[in-house]
Amino acid sequence: MDFPYTDKVLKHFKDPQNMGEIKDADAEATEGSPACGDMVSLQLKVNDDKKIEDIKFKSYGCASNIATGSIITELAKGKTLDEAKEINWKEAADALGGLPSKKAHCSVLAVDGLRAAIKNYEEKHGLITNKEPTTIEDIKKKLKHVMNPISGLDIVKTDLVQDITFEDEEVTVKIDLPTDHQFANNIREEIREKLEPIHDIEKIEVTFIR
Amino acid sequence: MSDENNIYLDNSSTTRLDERVLEEMKPYFFNTYAVASSEFGYSLGIKAKKDLNKARKRLAKRISADQNEFIFTSGATESSNLALKGVVNQIDSDQKNHIIVSEIEDFPVLNSAKTLEKQGYDVTFLEVDKEGFVNLDRLEEEIKAETILVSIQHANQEIGTIQNIEKIGQICKSEDVIFHTDATHTFTRIPIDVNKYNIDLMTVSAHTINGPRGIGGLYISQDTPYKKWIDGGYQEFNKRAGVVNIPGAIGFAKAAELVTEEENERLKDLRDYLIDRVLSEIEDTTLNGPKEDRLPQNANVTFHFVEGESITLHLDMRGFSVSTGSACFSNSLEASHVIMGIGGDHERAHGSVRFSFSRYNDKEDVDKVISEIGEVVEQLREISPLSE
DSSP: OOOSSOHHHHHHHHSOSSBSOOTTOSEEEEEEOTTTSOEEEEEEEEOTTSBEEEEEEEEESOHHHHHHHHHHHHHHTTSBHHHHHTOOHHHHHHHTTOOOGGGHHHHHHHHHHHHHHHHHHHHHTTOOOOOOOOOHHHHHHHHTTSEETTTTEETTTTTOEEEEEEETTEEEEEESSOTTOTTHHHHHHHHHHHHTTSTTOOEEEEEEOO | OOOTTOEEOBTTTOOOOOHHHHHHHTHHHHTSOSOOOOTTSOHHHHHHHHHHHHHHHHHHHHTTOOGGGEEEESSHHHHHHHHHHHHHHHHOOSSOOEEEEETTOOHHHHHHHHHHHHTTOEEEEEOBOTTSOBOHHHHHHHOOTTEEEEEOOSBOTTTOBBOOHHHHHHHHHHHTOEEEEEOTTTTTTSOOOTTTTTOSEEEEESTTTTOOSSOEEEEEOTTOOOOOOSOSOOHHHHTSOSOOOHHHHHHHHHHHHHOOHHHHHHHHHHHHHHHHHHHHHSSSEEEOSOSSSBOTTEEEEEETTSOHHHHHHHHHHTTEEOEEOOGGGSTTOOOOHHHHHTTOOHHHHHTEEEEEOOTTOOHHHHHHHHHHHHHHHHHHHHTOTTOO
């Protein structure tokens, strides 16, 4: 039979590795959301040497998403946090023997998830020494992880973000949608979720301007 | 019963050809292969023309149309393009510039309407309710003095909703606007009488009824304003240029005749059997589309907390062909506009699976797919962060 994926992708899809949850996880992260499509959650167990002792994932997604989740846990296990941070999409895709380029956005979630989980660990354990003031660019970067459910691409790329202001620890994000749009609440919640962990943000205002 | 290694349940996409259709087509490839010629042409061409018109008559009869009102095309996509653009181009004026289509139309109508919109026409994309039905009061409200045409499908390609086209036809007639309907999925499955239903134009196709691909038809009533817009020869009453696909036309007529009331009842039973078993045996499932007024060959269910492409790939590896409305499955990476149109969100489209049947399916196929899909969904839910 002719399947659209490599044998390696199919193997990880059929029999995902490190699937599930860690009970007393040291860090965790979720990327994507059900309203937008794919979603990946990752949990880490980190030892005293800052090595990833255990890693588990769950996926609500397509074949590429599941296979990338599986391979990324294999790649990260046993690595130090600093080493694991360097794992990128290309490396994951190569380890799978290649992925269709169209499926990049489904599979990149697992990579983002791993990085976010590591960041979550570092934030929890006070490992982020570099507390420079957040810039509009930093905020924009975070917003690139919020999906536009209408298109399945992020809200920055699809020009839904009209304006960002940041002053006195207060962020205002203007979204080019009507307030009563079916996805308005969803987008607002996701923006809050992404911006809340930033150390110098106290208040988040999301306004719908159309 | 399908092929030994594959159970094909994607018959709304296309169907396997019936051998009896192929047999009837064969002579038109090897013996009567001339183009249909005028009565003053040579004998082979005259014979071809005679047989082409016989096929036309057989098909026209099925919808109670006159044979002069039925033209052959290359398929449903061409038929709907000819219909919408042909009518609008003929009537176009400053006073008449508005058309209405439902928002869950299949791509030929939907994208023709979008093209016309780009060209400056005023287009209303009529919303549907949560089962996919057009609100007839809303339709009446939307029709105005400027309205040229209403195009509302007979039944939906994904969720099977059958519209009340008799009532829609009445509304269009009383408001004096032209009515086109896309009957790609209902032709021969549900009785259609173009006169009784006040239909002015209708799209039909052979490939959905175990006929050949590349042949379709367009019914155009005698008095419907229509402009031919693909230039070429004078074939098909000077409404559609190009050498006519005679083997296809013969096959289309045969395929239509092979669809019986008994077969349609059998498909309905398969549909209801699948829907009832899936909804009662697998937790967290939602039927997309209505229970009643539904295409005989169509079932569509959302399996919550899991993604459709993952389901279809697992099923494919186990020997089943089905399709999904998930964005991940489509080339455009867009979620089904039909599921979104019935008020669904991405989550609902994401886990939607369409099962569509034909004469080559039986109850055993349904039993098999249900036991496999039960396993697949359970396995995927185990790894899903959404299900606890």
